[in-house]
Every structure is written in structure tokens, then in C-alpha cells.
Amino acid sequence: MPRTKIAGIGFHVPERVVTNEELTKWMDTSDEWIVERTGIHERRYVKKYEETPATLAAQAAKIAIERAGISKDDIDFIIFATLSPEFYFPGGGVLLQRELGITNTACGALDIRNQCSGFIYGLSVADQFIRSGMYKNILLVGSEVQSIGLDFSTEGRNITAIFGDGAGAVVLQPTEKENQGILATKLHSDGTYAEKLALISPGSHGGYHNKYNPDGDIDYGFDHDLDLGGLFITQKMVDDGMLYPYMDGQFVFKMAVQKFPEVIHEALNEVGLQTSDINMFIPHQANLRISQFVQRLLRLQDDQVWNNIQKYGNTTAASIPIALCEAWEAGKVKEGDLVALAAFGSGFTWGSALIRW
Numbered sequence: 001m002p003r004t005k006i007a008g009i010g011f012h013v014p015e016r017v018v019t020n021e022e023l024t025k026w027m028d029t030s031d032e033w034i035v036e037r038t039g040i041h042e043r044r045y046v047k048k049y050e051e052t053p054a055t056l057a058a059q060a061a062k063i064a065i066e067r068a069g070i071s072k073d074d075i076d077f078i079i080f081a082t083l084s085p086e087f088y089f090p091g092g093g094v095l096l097q098r099e100l101g102i103t104n105t106a107c108g109a110l111d112i113r114n115q116c117s118g119f120i121y122g123l124s125v126a127d128q129f130i131r132s133g134m135y136k137n138i139l140l141v142g143s144e145v146q147s148i149g150l151d152f153s154t155e156g157r158n159i160t161a162i163f164g165d166g167a168g169a170v171v172l173q174p175t176e177k178e179n180q181g182i183l184a185t186k187l188h189s190d191g192t193y194a195e196k197l198a199l200i201s202p203g204s205h206g207g208y209h210n211k212y213n214p215d216g217d218i219d220y221g222f223d224h225d226l227d228l229g230g231l232f233i234t235q236k237m238v239d240d241g242m243l244y245p246y247m248d249g250q251f252v253f254k255m256a257v258q259k260f261p262e263v264i265h266e267a268l269n270e271v272g273l274q275t276s277d278i279n280m281f282i283p284h285q286a287n288l289r290i291s292q293f294v295q296r297l298l299r300l301q302d303d304q305v306w307n308n309i310q311k312y313g314n315t316t317a318a319s320i321p322i323a324l325c326e327a328w329e330a331g332k333v334k335e336g337d338l339v340a341l342a343a344f345g346s347g348f349t350w351g352s353a354l355i356r357w
């Protein structure tokens with residue numbers, strides 16, 4: 001059975017740089033607070049009306065496709081991971097297909113809604129399709145435009161300070177080479193904490209999940225006695241800032257530092273390798289403090305971990321392919337290297353992948 005290799009990789013971030021200092025124009029925060037707690041100095045934001053998750057994805061994809069030495073028309077399946085889709089539906093996969101000018105309707109497009117671990121989930125799905133022989137050239141993209149949906153008031157500062165826009169893409173192909181390709185992927189989820197990092201409304205929940213909330217009744221911003229209409233989006237939701245993402249930062253932090261090492265060890269154990277075999281570790285760029293904590297636990301040197309959250313913030317589904325691409329472009333990922341990827345995020349969902357480059 002063939003394995004799956006990354007045949008081409010690319011990334012694209014918007015030109016507009018937004019520093020921590022610039023955020024202080026809108027909210028009560030400081031460069032010092034953000035750098036100390038997250039390691040982030042600046043992030044990128046799209047040009048409104050011109051750039052979207054699909055356009056960023058297309059830019060990254062074009063680079064990955066060229067580096068794979070194929071044409072867009074060779075792509076037989078698209079996997080698009082994002083938490084910031086331009087439409088509620090349809091998903092970003094078909095918008096990317098259109099943006100790339102792929103007119104082959106035999107090319108399927110799948111949307112992945114696994115937030116920060118979306119790229120790892122997508123990689124695992126692609127790996128199964130390639131190994132089974134179903135597809136030969138899968139385009140997997142993580143792309144985010146967070147800046148359009150963030151709360152720029154002081155209320156939203158814990159999330160707005162960390163999120164950024166960007167996209168990363170890979171082309172996946174079969175390889176028959178002895179010691180090359182994806183060695184293992186591990187996926188996990190625990191819906192118990194679904195609301196700890198979430199954008200709940202607008203949605204079709206109708207308040208149902210409140211029964212899992214131990215702290216009593218949540219005000220979702222609608223009238224419970226309504227039969228039809230007035231549940232999906234209301235003026236109260238708009239007025240009270242309920243249409244923005246929510247995060248219990250400390251809770252997420254504690255879970256992340258536990259799950260990252262666990263899921264990396266799980267993948268290593270499966271293929272009989274150890275942390276000392278890892279040449280490059282690419283963590284999802286959630287928070288520099290999380291990555292540094294995990295690095296210490298895995299006993300990795302600074303040059304064995306790629307961090308770029310300082311420049312781009314947390315670009316959720318895009319963060320791993322952007323970081324992997326940067327590391328590869330810098331010559332830090334070479335043929336034969338063991339690359340470990342790991343992510344944790346909203347859901348909660350988390351996962352890891354081991355790739356022999």
C-alpha cells in the first residue's frame with residue numbers, strides 16, 4: 001500500500017500588518033500584556049471586500065500546486081479547513097474550487113469544521129483516501145479570515161488579541177518510497193467542553209444545549225416562547241455582542257498543555273519512535289507559552305520547534321501549514337526528517353501527525 005507524501009506546500013498571509021500597539025486604538029490592552037501572555041507581536045488582517053478565506057486559500061494553493069509540479073486540473077479532491085467560512089453555507093471548498101478555476105466536476109470538495117485541529121483532521125482524511133487509491137492529488141488547505149468576525153471592543157480583547165488571518169496549503173500524493181510519507185495520524189474529541197471555546201450564535205441550537213451548562217441558565221438573546229422566527233439572529237444578540245467568539249482562556253490553556261504531549265506520544269508509540277527521533281516539531285500556533293511548555297516536556301531544542309505566532313498570531317486551521325511551509329522554506333525540514341505536527345482547539349478536538357519527509 002502506498003503512503004501519503006506532501007508533494008508541494010505553500011502559504012499566503014495578507015499584507016496588512018496589525019501590531020499590538022494598533023489594537024490599543026480599539027480596546028484596553030497593551031503590547032506588554034499581549035507579548036508576555038501570548039508571545040504575539042503582530043498579526044495580519046485582510047483587505048475588506050477584496051480578500052476572503054477562499055482568496056487566501058487560492059494564493060497558498062497556487063504555490064503548493066506549482067511546487068508539486070502539477071496543474072490545478074490534476075487536483076482530484078479538495079479539503080478545506082476553516083472556522084471562519086465566508087458563508088454559513090455552502091462551505092469554502094467549492095468557493096476555493098471556483099477561485100482556482102477548477103471546472104472538473106469530478107473533483108470533490110469537502111469542508112472540515114474542526115477549528116484549530118482542522119488541518120490535522122484534513123491530513124488524516126486525505127491520508128485514508130490516498131492510501132486506498134481513491135485519489136492521487138489532494139489539495140488540503142487551512143484558511144482563516146478571523147479579523148472580520150472579531151469583537152474589537154475591550155470585551156473581546158482576550159480573543160481578538162490572539163487571532164489572525166492567513167492560509168496554508170499542501171498537495172498530497174501517493175509515494176512508494178520505503179521510508180517516506182505520513183507514518184501516523186491520531187484524532188481525538190471531547191464534546192463535554194463544546195462551549196468553552198465557541199461561536200454559538202447565529203445558529204440553530206434554540207438554546208437546547210443549555211442543559212449541559214452547570215452554571216444555570218444562559219441568556220441566548222431570544223424569546224424561548226417563540227414558535228418560528230426570531231431564534232437564529234436577534235437584535236438583542238447584536239446589541240449585547242453575542243455574535244462574537246467566546247473563550248475560557250485559562251481552561252483552554254490547561255487542557256492544551258495536557259493534550260499536546262499526550263497525542264504526540266500516542267503517535268510516536270504507534271510507530272515505535274521516541275521524542276528524541278523528532279527533527280522538527282510544528283505545534284498549532286495557539287500561544288507561544290503553550291508551545292514552549294510542550295517543547296520542554298518533549299525535551300526538544302529551540303531549533304527543533306517552529307514558532308511563528310509572534311508574526312501571525314493564532315491563525316487556527318491555517319497555523320500548522322503556514323508554520324510547516326516556513327520551516328521547509330528555511331531549510332529546516334529536509335528529506336528523511338521526522339516531522340511531528342500537533343493541534344488542540346475548540347470542540348475540544350485535538351490530534352497529531354508524524355511525517356517522514
Ligand SMILES: CC(C)(COP(=O)(O)OP(=O)(O)OC[C@H]1O[C@@H](n2cnc3c(N)ncnc32)[C@H](O)[C@@H]1OP(=O)(O)O)[C@@H](O)C(=O)NCCC(=O)NCCS
Pocket residue numbers: 028029030033034037038116157158159161162197247248249250251252253256286287290314344345346
Ligand atoms: C487568552 C489568554 C492569553 C489569556 O491569558 P490569561 O492569563 O489566561 O488571562 P485571563 O483570561 O485569565 O485574564 C486575566 C486578566 O487579563 C485580562 N485580559 C484578557 N485579555 C487581555 C488583553 N488582550 N489585554 C489586556 N488584558 C487582557 C482579562 O480581562 C483579565 O482581567 P481581570 O483579571 O481584570 O478580569 C490565555 O488564557 C490563553 O492563551 N489561553 C489559551 C488560548 C488558546 O490557545 N486558544 C486557542 C485554542 S487553540
